[in-house]
Amino acid sequence: MSTSAIVDHNVPPGEPPIIHHMDSNTAYGAAKLGMWLFLATEVLLFAVMFCSFAIMRYYHLAEFHDASHHLNLWAGALNTAILLFSSYTAAVAVTKAQQGDNKGVARNFGISVFCGFLFLMVKTFEYTGKAHHGMFPFVWNSHFYEYKNFLGIYYCMTGLHALHVIIGMVVMTLYGIRPALKNRFSGKYYTPVELSALYWHLVDLIWIYLFPLLYLVG
């Protein structure tokens, strides 16, 4: 036993890996609890942003109001729809994994990752548009000086969120799509699919709040 790996994936496809210090039920519960705890920390990371947003909005109400009209509402709405849809496919991927449909997992996660790309593209388009008008860090146009507080927090929030989108895409690819292509999952073992999906849902969840706060009510 002295050379044992902690997690041994050397098992027939569809079987859970052998973990040297716990059985697979315990491991599943542990992984899920661990993931939810991690999501809790992510929510609290954003909590700081929401709290700052609330205070800044309190002090700069009119400015927030005006400035939010400078955001592209339709880009925001489109992105919301994209993320909701990708969240849906991620959820479906879990069901597929539970049913042992590895192709389904790869396909649905694939769609989610693709949606992630779309989302980022729209965001890039928005950012470059803003930069063009001098409403972007480092290229501030003094004309928009009074919107700086709103835009500052807008970039912090959406930037952090975009970072999470990227991480989510990587996670789904590495822990969902890749093993699924090797028929790794089955009704007995689908933990990584579920965890990646949970992460992706969180990304969606945050956006559900960001969209109305930033684009609609300001």
Add this chain to the structure above:
Amino acid sequence: MGHAHAHSQAHTDSHGHDMQGHIVPVRTFFKVLVALLILTVITVAAAQVDLGKWNIVGALVIASVKASLVILVFMHGKYENKILWTYILLPFILLAIMIGGVFTDDPFRDRISHFKVSAE
């Protein structure tokens, strides 16, 4: 001690003893997706009407409904146990505490009040 020897842990808090989590039919997910999209349309529409401070309240309420749907259905929250729910809710409670605590401050800042004098 070989690998095959799996130790059963007595008081694991994971639900039950089979790995099988709840399988949610794709149809359910689809219904929720539709509901989410409709709610999105409603938020956008509601924001076009000027309701004063009710705009933000409304937007947040709708967002919370959406978030609940995602947590309950997409994230299988409906089928999770109490302990998991504790940790699902904890960050939101803390967020509320944080905003609540900070808002005991800013809106009540020095209106350079003379509360002893003005109380007379």
Add this chain to the structure above:
Amino acid sequence: MLGLLGEQGSEFAHKVDFANDIVTIISVICTVAIVGTMLYFAVIYRQRDGKDHETPMIEGNNTLEVIWTVFPTLVCIWVAWLGYDSFVDLRSPPADAMEINVTGRKWAWDFQYKNGKKTTSEIVVPVDQPVKLIMTSKDVLHSFFVPVMRTKMDVIPGRYTYEWFKPIKTGDFQVFCTEYCGNEHSKMLARLKVLPRAEFDRWLADDSEERKLAALKPSDLGKELYAGKQCISCHSLDGTPRVGPTWLKAFGREGELADGTKYKIDENYIRESILNPQAKTVKGYPAMGMPSYQGQLSDDEITGIIEFIKTVDGSQKIDVAPEAPKKSAAAAGATPVERGKAIVHDTGNLCITCHSIDGSKLVGPSFKGLWGRQEKLSDGSTVTVDAAYIKESIWKPTAKIVEGYGPVMPAMYEGKLTDENLNDVIEYLKTLQ
């Protein structure tokens, strides 16, 4: 009692010291009792022969748990009250407190008195006179700590905070900066001199060089700005409502905001209203009525305006200085339309503060589509907007009021604009269809 905090220089110092004494006594008793009990147990239950002796299997006792939950709770309630009560005193300056403006900067304290006298690193106050320090910072956080007075408050850039005390003895006392502020933090000291009344008055009136060096006293600076920065066009000094609320006896006034919440006019309220006018709107006044002065006024100037507002009691009279029509406005552009446009958009004339050119509703009717429009007046009649109507509206703004608007436009254009100017304006308005 115990005199732990040293000399008491202010009226409420004894209250703080009392709270401190009580908590000290409680703490010492608790610590001695608990540690004493522990040592007592340690001695009498020690292993005398180095061997375990028989011990009872005591796992707890509910009565005791209740006792030692309730007892500290009661103690805590008491000391919490002591702290609370002394704090209320510390935060309740009497209305007749003498106000001194304090500015912290890296790394010195500046003080300014009502009569304009300025000092640095030395603050002089009369004994037995409540003093209220109204404080702000030029750069980073500082904190104004006067140990003998038992009071301390952070000094924050962009905001005012205050602290107050009533000195009860004369003397020369230490002031520290107690918020870390960089290299010379430990040298950011000041002296507080408490003088007998007569001596203080003499000191204050002293017209020595400091006084001459000092520029205008703040309220005079504020008075100049009142006219110079166009406050005058919207805020009266005699109580008449204009676009904005009057400044007559405004300081300390309370009332209701448009959203129903209460407001009270104090330093921070004024500051906010100047820099961020849309944040709060007094009920009955237009929401977007005032432009922001962010970046146009320095902190000293804002302080000046605040001080000026504090003085407005009806005795002040400032007339709109008849200014010659601005050259820029009169000369710019060759065509009447261009000249009119220049006048309308000249910030000094303030037209577009209240009238939009894109049709949106501000304080006054929009200029867009104005020419030729049928306006319903508040008395029920209708008029067609023509040259005569426009001229009347500018010379005598309150003669005719369009329904849905207030009689708020200032009569300030007499002498400021010529007839010729007006014709240009009308030509320009015609183009805004």
Add this chain to the structure above:
Amino acid sequence: MSAHTHTAHGSEELNYLNWKTGIWSWLTSTDHKRICFLYLFAIMIFFIGGGIAALLMRTELAFSGSQFIKDPHTYNVLFTMHGVFMIFLFVVPGIPATLGNFLIPLMIGAKDVAFPRLNLFSWYLYVVGALIGGYAMLHPVDTGWTFYAPYSTTTDTSVSLMVFAAFVLGFSSILTGLNFLVTIHQLRAPGMTWMRLPVFVWASYATAVIQTVATPVVGMTLLLVIAERTFGAGIFDPSKGGDPVLMEHLFWFYSHPVVYIMVLPAFGVVGEIIPVFSRKPLFGYKMVVISSMAIAAVGFIVWAHHMFVAGISDFSAKFFSIVTFLVAIPTAIKVFNWVSTMYKGSISFATPMLYAMAFVFLFMVAGTTGIYLAMLGVDVYYHDTYFVVAHFHYTIQGGAVIGLIAALHFWFPKMSGKMYNETVSKVAFAFLFLGFNLTFIPQFVLGMDGMPRRYYDYPAQYQTLHTISTIGAYLNGFGYMFALVNLLWTAKFGKVKAPRNPYNSVSLEWQTQSPPIHENFPETPVVDKDPYHYGTATHTHA
């Protein structure tokens, strides 16, 4: 306590320390016991570093006027370095990541923590954070450990790097906490019910909750400081329309709970030591457990007591003052229960017990001075004076660090398999205890006289007390050195082998061999008793 703790089939000699050798086997080990040592090694570097900074500061402060440090900037750098090293790099990972790592799996009868590789990854994150922090010290930061805006957003030192280091360290802390929570939930041995968990595990559980959910807040806040510095996000800097007090709120939202990250595990340690050396069950076990959770919970709603004079609203100050008193109550419950445990005991005074008793005294001083500071009118006077400095050194050093040292002595036989020399360790204890009090009691008096903190130089009237404090600091430092060198020397050269259970303790970690084998227990233990089943007479209630 456990029915299945017979020796493994192999030789007694094989244990987690020697079953693999070479530096690489340590750096890649996922064994929670080895990771404990990795952490111990790393945090001690920073303890010594921070300690040296402290001694330099004390030397400068020994007399009024500038001594050997010629410019105030250097002094400011020193206390920033001292604070950052001691808090972020030493005491926060302090007990949880070292003893928590070593003991939690042993105490609950598991083979390892739930995610062993994540555990190792946390350590590497710590190292990365430490390296970044060390690198930032090349252009040293002078903000104080609190990083208040707008000073931190405008000073031209490498604040961004330093707060980024703190962010990375925060992530390390989060992952450790998360790991422990899952471990305690999922990996308890058969029969190890929640109410049979040793109080140290409970304390670690409460700590882990705070680590997991409070740390992200400071992480994000510090990132916003970076955003403010790099592109002027306008959130904290008043000249850009931000609110510096908001930054303070967010900072303390974490940094108050963090003080319970430091002290709760120490509470747990004391709760383990006193029953063993009194041969009595822990008095009021259930209340001790509840109070740990209560402290963690209440700790989240009191943060603004650090800001009573920061320009927050009076209403806010009043609210936060009142709730602050709520933490005193569960803490009091703990203290009373520890002392009552000794009642009718059979008490022996091994070094760990001396530390535990010292802890009770020191923490009483610490806690009651916390009460002074929670009182509004009184804190207005004490805020940012040496009274606060003395308060938190009593809590952190008298509490958390003494707890750590106590624990290192108590579990030393288990960890190293050797017995240290009692006489030497008691002498070290004496130096530590006396030196510590000599350092910080004068600082309470200084605070009462109004001496502000973070002062490079001070008026001559304060000199005598400062001089005494400096002398104390040297004694204190000598005590630490003595204690640590004693342990280090014993671990390396000690001859006396430790038995499996030198103190005749009943809790699970003592039932396996000393030092334990790689996977802790030869067979999964089955638990059927309470963790403090001492007391030889019949079952009675007092």
